[in-house]
Amino acid sequence: MNLDIYKNLHRANRELINLNPIQRGGILPTEAKKAIYEFWDGYSVCDFCSGKLDEIQNPPICKFKEDLAEFINMDFVRFTHGAREGKFIVMHSICEENDYIVLDKNAHYTSYVAAERAKLNVVEVGYEEEYPTYKINLEGYKEVLDNLEDENKNVGLVLLTHVDGNFGNLNDAKKVGKIAKKKGVPFLLNCAYTVGRMPVDGKEAKADFIVASGHKSMAASGPIGILGFSEEFEDKIAKRSEKFPIKEIEFLGCTSRGLPLITLMASFPYVVERVKRWDEELKKTRYLVEELEKLGFKQLGIKPKEHDLVKFETPILDEIAKKDKRKGYFFYEELKKRGIVGIKPGVTKDVKMSVYGLEWEQVKYVVESIKEIILQSHHTL
Secondary structure (H helix, E strand, C coil): CCHHHHCCCCCCCCCCEECCHHHHCCCCCHHHHHHHHHCCCCCHHHCCCCCCHHHCCCCCHHHHHHHHHHHHCCCEEEEECCHHHHHHHHHHHHCCCCCEEEEECCCCHHHHHHHHHCCCEEEEECEEECCCCCEECCCHHHHHHHHHHHCCCCEEEEEEECECCCCCCECCHHHHHHHHHHHCCCEEEECCCCECCECCCCCCCCCCEEEEEHHHHCCCCCCCEEEEECHHHHHHHCCECCCCCCCEHHHCECCCCCHHHHHHHHHHHHHHHHHHHHHHHHHHHHHHHHHHHCCCCEEECCCCCCCCCEEEECHHHHHHHHHCCCHHHHHHHHHHHCCEECCCCCCCCEEEECCCCCCHHHHHHHHHHHHHHHHHHHHHC
């Protein structure tokens, strides 16, 4: 074994502007970085544990759990290792094997995998409009539920992706929540790209469950997530073990109990304040779209943008790639020269990006850099 390769590990692009949508909401503030030094030893979070993670008083995990529930306006919150784990916990605890779940066609792959692991059947709600908006037909939830009812299929759960990770389309959760309530089916809202980035109100959305991602959208180190749930489902979600009565079965006793949880807590005051500036983040995103479309990019998804994740068709980049000796890697390399990362190497037909949390000067720098790359490449070629 060459153990030297594990020494002095470093992240080469740590100080660069990162446009990856999966990263923008997970960048830690200074407070969270400082907290890491206090709790970096393996089980340091559990120094004062009496047997149950979310009842620890020091650090204030118990109080944090209550404040998080208030933040998303749900009755209870538990910690998970990510939104995907929260989805599985809900499916496993409230559904019976071979039940059906109804979800949107833009749902994250983990929604399908969680359902498969829980031995459930999946039925999709399709698009109201396909290319270029890929807008989900939210009224289609009623039609799908009606059809399953007519076929005597038992529906265990309705799932809606609040904002999808492909096109960044924001869905009207309340509309689907009302349909689910009318049908008497529990409603799970996947907020992996929303809680922590923008205001989310679980009760207003009529959600029975909310899953969120700390590392994706709540300025925390991964893996960490939260599961919010209503009082109606407390007995199933928080069911205790018979042999170890203090432990909750669905969470295998305790979930995240290290630095991810600490950073989630330390970043919380910062996150609470930043969601109040959501309108400003939308202005940055819409500015980005407006300026890049002048260069030949085409925004996919619903317009105008209601979320910071943007997917562009980029025929102009593809045209340049065909003539540049670096092929599809030219765009990635030119951005990196300018201190910008987060765009997938080798991809030029379409790109995803986000400027969430960047200062206006940085957003304008990104736009000017892309403009410069395109003009310079055309001139050279």
